[in-house]
Amino acid sequence: MDSDSTTQRGRNPRGQGGRLRGEIIAATERMLDELGDDQALSMRAVAREIGSAATSVYLHFADRDALVLATLEQSHRDLLRAIDEAEAGNADPVVRLRARTRVLGAWAHRHPGLYKVLHESTLNQRVAMPFKQELTERTTTAIQRCMDAGLVPADDAAAVTLDLRAAVHGAVSMRLNQPDQPWPQLDEQIERFLVKLVGVPSVS
Structure with a gap:
């Protein structure tokens, strides 16, 4: 018997393959x-994490890149859901923009490993990640709402989005790669980005 299969689980009942796939993705996300x-990351290590045989992982994912890509896509969906929840119940476009940007920054700060794989790994050169574009498009829409309401200066919303995205990602990345620096609170820095790059009214 394969040494990786010593804690092997029983075969999933018919119709529960989707549950095993979810367990594989959840374990991969943690790892x-x-x-x-x-x-x-190795497929065998993921299998050990869920107490299954490596062959069970390969039944759902052809290789490591496919597994990591599916995991990142699920993490991205979870992030979008958290952003939607943060925006819910707020009619003010600026309040909604501030909420979504803070959630994005907080998520990246809480999940440094996932953030690095999502944005800084060589996987980005090997595999297309079209799902990441949805976040950019939603941010552009959020900024355009602020402009349409006359709450921030009129401008090219897509260009402003790229500026804001570069600033927030840079702030998070530098914290992860230079943790010993005396960084200000991330929320405070994000607020300055919103004021200076988008033109939202300062809350101070």
Whole structure:
């Protein structure tokens, strides 16, 4: 018997393959967040994490890249859901924009490993990640709502989005790669980005 199969689980009942797939993705998400490197992940290690045989993982994912990509896409969907929840109940476009940007920054700060794999890994050169575009498009829409309401200066919303995205990602990345620096509170820095790059009224 394969040594990786010593804690092997029983075969999933008919119709429960989707549940095993979900367990595989959940385990991969935890491991990527700890490792911060998709190259350090192995299919066998994921199988051990869920108490299954490596063949069970390969039944759902052809290779490591496919597994990591599916995991990142699920994490991205969860992030979008958290952003939607933060925006819910707020009619003010500026309040909604501020809420969504803070959630994005907080998520990246809480999940440094996933953030690194999602944005800084070599997987980005090997595999297309079209799902990431949805977040950019939603931010552009949020900024355009602020402009349409006359709450921020009229401008090219897509260009402003790229500026804001670069600033927030840079702030998070520098914290992860230079943790010993005396960084200000992330929310405070994000607020300055919103004021200076988008033109939202300062809350101070």
